[in-house]
Amino acid sequence: MPTDARCLVESDESSAVVRLSGLLEPTAADRVRDALLARLSARPGPIVVDVGRLRATGDTAVRLLAEVRRTVADWPAADLLVLDPTGAATGASGDLPVCASLDEATAALARTPMAALLTVDLTPTVGAARRARELVADGCARWGVPELTEPAAIAVTEMVNNVVAHAGTPMTVLVAPRDSSLRVAVRDHSRRQPAYAGLAPLTSTGGRGLLLIDTVARRWGSTLVPDGKVVWCVMYAEDETGSRG
Template identity: 35%
Template sequence: MPITYEVGADNGGLIGSVAGSLRLVDVPSLQVSLLKSLAEQPAALLLDLTALDVVDPLALTVFNAVARQAARWPGTPILLYSLKPLTSELFAKRVFHQLSIVDSLDAARAQLATDPESGRASVSDELLPVRGAARHARDLATDACLRWDLPGLAGPASLIANELVSNVVDHVHTMMTLRLSLRPRYLTVAVRDGSPVEVKPPGEVPLDARRGRGLLLVDATAHSWGCLPSADGKVVWASLRRAG
């Protein structure tokens, strides 16, 4: 049975159901599907593995890869639940010790309710790809940092917001969503646009190029940054480490 992935909303989070026979050949497509769920920046991603059969145990490392990305950005907790006995035995190996695995959906919701890091403040806005969008992005970033008592991050956050939004205005020409989120250790800035074309890493942009060098500034300013596919385009994100 081929692998399928279906997702639905759940009180600010997402429930994803992974079903079928998991083989190594299924890993790339399943990983993209899971990353697209993360790109929605849900409060949590709960993965129902009730109907999952594992043909190639090594393929389960796809969940490790997605969990590592979630830890970098957007900080979304991922919980796996309702595993079959054989699948549960495979996940008991040390390589999977950082994954959160519970018995049921109710148990997953209960664990989230007691998670001190589950609550995150955020602000967002929809922007047109026009002149003035970058200035609005800078203002939104500055206001958010001052509201969250992070004046030291106002400059770096506004610079990152400016560059990410400017990239969409200059190269993508679609509507975009700018979101700033406050996490226990990081402030994150993300811009979602309507183009599936991934951004070029800074090292691939010629130093004498007149355009496309904004990510050099993002790379130099951010603690980390990256690009994820979304359902209708992509999200470019960056994080800034909070003091203390």
């Protein structure tokens, strides 16, 4: 994925470091953003963006990295840390977690609860939704949020069935807790965005899948990445407790 800033992804699969080097001008920002989103969507978990060899115009780097971090904020177990030894690229930004050394960045990654992430790769077949429901049920049981089992199963069923019916590509289902919430996402290889137009007519024979997700999730959305998209949602146990009260 060449960019004007030459975004490099470590070939070692055990590494979470992405190095940006060269001159990052505003005209290159979209291409660098796509490269970072591609990396975050391809390999679950946070990344460290090394900007030690990056030169940027104005606050281009800060705005770009902060935007990417906001974009993935609701994805399961996703985050972006910045390695900037001199502070030349990011300055005193309060929007980004900036580390001064690789050791510091590695220690920050180690504190990320990646062990809580569950994933499964699925093919676009009829049984895919059942396997996805089993995954979220396992996660809800492990993380002590049984009240989210049903809403999470509803949401992931609709996400997966949308891939089966419309995208027709392999997919990855991801589930992770964060604080008091549950994050669920389905990553596929189609850039066709789900269309949500609110309540479906009573005479409609379909189109209610996104309405169901909107009903059970506090937040949801769809993010395009270079070779597909990530559809995600966030649910809170307190919402279910309140609805029963």
